[in-house]
Amino acid sequence: MALPAGQDGIESRKLYEEDFTVALPIDHPLGAKSTIKVQDLKGHTLLLLEDGHCLRDQALEVCSRVDVREAEDFRATSLETLRQMVIAGLGITLLPELAVEYSFGSQRGLAIRRFTKPAPSRTVGAVWRKSSTRAPVIAAVCDVVDRVVASNG
Amino acid sequence: MARRRPAARVASRPLSAKGADWAFHAGDDEVLDALANGRQTESLREYFGAPAYAELSALAAAARAAKKSAAPRVLILPGIMGSKLGHPMRHAGAKPRGRAADVLWIDPLQIAAGNLTALALPSGRSLKAVGVLLFSYARLKLQLQIAGCNASFYSYDWRLGLDELGAKLAARIARGGRPVILVAHSMGGLVARTAARILPKRLVRKLIMLGAPNSGSFAPVQALRGTYPFVRKVAALDRKHSAEYLAESVFCTFPGLYHMLPPPQFVKDMDLFDVRCWPDDVPAPKPEILGQVAAARAGFAAVDSRMVHIVGVNQETVVGLRRTAAGFEYAMDRNGDGTVPLSMARLPKLKCYFVDESHADLANNPRVIQAIIDLVRRGRTGTLPQRWRAKTGVVRRIDDAQLRAEGAEKIDWRRLTPAQREAVFAQLDSGRLLPAAQHPVA
Numbered sequence: 001m002a003l004p005a006g007q008d009g010i011e012s013r014k015l016y017e018e019d020f021t022v023a024l025p026i027d028h029p030l031g032a033k034s035t036i037k038v039q040d041l042k043g044h045t046l047l048l049l050e051d052g053h054c055l056r057d058q059a060l061e062v063c064s065r066v067d068v069r070e071a072e073d074f075r076a077t078s079l080e081t082l083r084q085m086v087i088a089g090l091g092i093t094l095l096p097e098l099a100v101e102y103s104f105g106s107q108r109g110l111a112i113r114r115f116t117k118p119a120p121s122r123t124v125g126a127v128w129r130k131s132s133t134r135a136p137v138i139a140a141v142c143d144v145v146d147r148v149v150a151s152n153g
Numbered sequence: 154m155a156r157r158r159p160a161a162r163v164a165s166r167p168l169s170a171k172g173a174d175w176a177f178h179a180g181d182d183e184v185l186d187a188l189a190n191g192r193q194t195e196s197l198r199e200y201f202g203a204p205a206y207a208e209l210s211a212l213a214a215a216a217r218a219a220k221k222s223a224a225p226r227v228l229i230l231p232g233i234m235g236s237k238l239g240h241p242m243r244h245a246g247a248k249p250r251g252r253a254a255d256v257l258w259i260d261p262l263q264i265a266a267g268n269l270t271a272l273a274l275p276s277g278r279s280l281k282a283v284g285v286l287l288f289s290y291a292r293l294k295l296q297l298q299i300a301g302c303n304a305s306f307y308s309y310d311w312r313l314g315l316d317e318l319g320a321k322l323a324a325r326i327a328r329g330g331r332p333v334i335l336v337a338h339s340m341g342g343l344v345a346r347t348a349a350r351i352l353p354k355r356l357v358r359k360l361i362m363l364g365a366p367n368s369g370s371f372a373p374v375q376a377l378r379g380t381y382p383f384v385r386k387v388a389a390l391d392r393k394h395s396a397e398y399l400a401e402s403v404f405c406t407f408p409g410l411y412h413m414l415p416p417p418q419f420v421k422d423m424d425l426f427d428v429r430c431w432p433d434d435v436p437a438p439k440p441e442i443l444g445q446v447a448a449a450r451a452g453f454a455a456v457d458s459r460m461v462h463i464v465g466v467n468q469e470t471v472v473g474l475r476r477t478a479a480g481f482e483y484a485m486d487r488n489g490d491g492t493v494p495l496s497m498a499r500l501p502k503l504k505c506y507f508v509d510e511s512h513a514d515l516a517n518n519p520r521v522i523q524a525i526i527d528l529v530r531r532g533r534t535g536t537l538p539q540r541w542r543a544k545t546g547v548v549r550r551i552d553d554a555q556l557r558a559e560g561a562e563k564i565d566w567r568r569l570t571p572a573q574r575e576a577v578f579a580q581l582d583s584g585r586l587l588p589a590a591q592h593p594v595a
Binding site: 075076081085087088 | 316317319320321323324325327328350351352353448452
């Protein structure tokens with residue numbers, strides 16, 4: 001999950017950073033830009049996951065310095081919902097890079113643009129209870145993830 | 154998908170080179186226009202069967218004359234396999250580049266040629282929903298229009314998962330920006346509930362479900378095992394592939410089927426979302442798709458006062474299963490619509506109307522259609538009862554091995570007489586076997 005986890009009694013370990021990308025309807029004016037600055041989002045309608053998803057809070061934080069409108073009417077329950085809402089032209093959204101690259105769903109009708117560097121990003125890590133007896137297993141899994149991330153640059 | 158009303162007793166005319174082909178490949182509006190205008194008579198009579206053709210022609214003409222209403226838009230969602238899949242034509246009037254470029258599901262000639270394998274995902278992703286199966290849903294739409302409702306079809310690619318389909322429907326309704334009433338058959342009910350979870354309440358004024366497998370059904374279990382009677386009947390028409398092959402390489406790639414598997418609390422001592430609970434032989438579900446089921450099923454809107462359910466009862470239905478040496482063994486009784494057990498259709502607090510009708514034919518039943526019109530216009534109906542006494546009849550058991558032994562003969566569509574073709578097509582997804590197999594069901 002995304003860090004910081006921010007709860008007592010749990011341990012965490014950072015695994016990797018991933019950039020946010022901007023998902024746009026295919027004919028959206030921002031699509032004309034090769035990369036997008038956070039300020040470019042000003043005035044646009046932002047679609048977000050419903051309350052309780054960390055991605056929602058992260059997206060709000062990214063956009064905290066610019067004046068965007070949140071489409072409050074919809075309870076986007078999943079990334080797939082966000083994608084379909086964007087394709088339908090109801091607004092734009094921020095997607096973490098991995099959700100773009102490895103999505104099983106169709107990307108047709110969706111334009112993905114990177115942010116201008118330094119791109120806003122989030123930290124993803126492993127989280128477990130301090131009392132867990134499986135710490136060695138968790139560490140081994142984290143090592144594997146570290147190696148994969150390292151080998152993919 | 155619903156079967157047509159019982160086949161015509163009058164012998165159909167022989168299929169010409171074009172035959173019913175036009176109707177299999179035309180768009181929904183083209184067909185309804187032709188029905189109203191008396192065009193493509195021969196093709197449509199073969200497609201619908203003579204009695205249904207006569208009735209639908211009259212309905213189509215009456216619907217055209219009916220006053221257009223400003224009332225909320227009614228979207229009709231078909232069930233699983235109830236939408237046509239194919240390659241949409243580039244522009245109106247364009248000639249299809251041969252049959253494969255056009256409608257694949259459902260066309261008996263395409264099935265016979267072994268082309269169903271093109272439906273397999275993800276490679277078959279370029280095929281799209283291009284309309285609904287009109288012999289299942291035309292009557293409902295036309296009757297709603299005659300009653301003054303602003304009714305349209307919403308076809309969808311039933312191979313895909315409920316999460317994706319629900320999001321697509323929600324996006325479509327949101328883009329329209331105006332409230333809709335949803336009339337949703339079978340799987341459509343779950344697509345609608347998923348969309349209702351996403352949308353603000355004002356945009357979905359009412360949801361009328363017909364035989365929705367709210368807690369799943371055992372039909373997808375059999376479909377993934379290649380033992381579902383419908384899959385076996387389709388396979389009998391396929392000159393190149395067995396039911397097991399089609400199940401393993403085509404149906405087992407459809408997340409939509411998996412998302413209607415029964416959750417653990419509805420199957421004694423078994424978790425069908427866990428691949429280890431399935432028999433070791435093939436066809437078998439794919440673990441990576443099975444792993445997504447619980448998440449997809451978590452996206453349904455909770456029951457509220459906008460929702461009503463019309464359920465079929467008194468049909469022999471698989472209501473339970475257990476593991477045996479032969480694979481799965483299924484228990485059947487009459488507490489269901491032939492596909493969805495009543496206990497898995499109903500939900501607490503969901504208002505329910507009952508009808509003695511099979512799952513496939515719910516949207517074609519005249520009393521169901523009248524009840525839907527009442528519900529759309531007034532929010533209640535006296536056409537169907539709200540009570541039904543559960544049947545305590547004998548439970549019959551049948552297992553995968555027995556189901557595999559039935560209907561294994563191939564049927565050569567090209568050699569069938571028109572009357573036989575009509576009978577085969579009419580019974581494709583009924584609980585019965587194909588006439589050529591000559592086996593009693595029991």
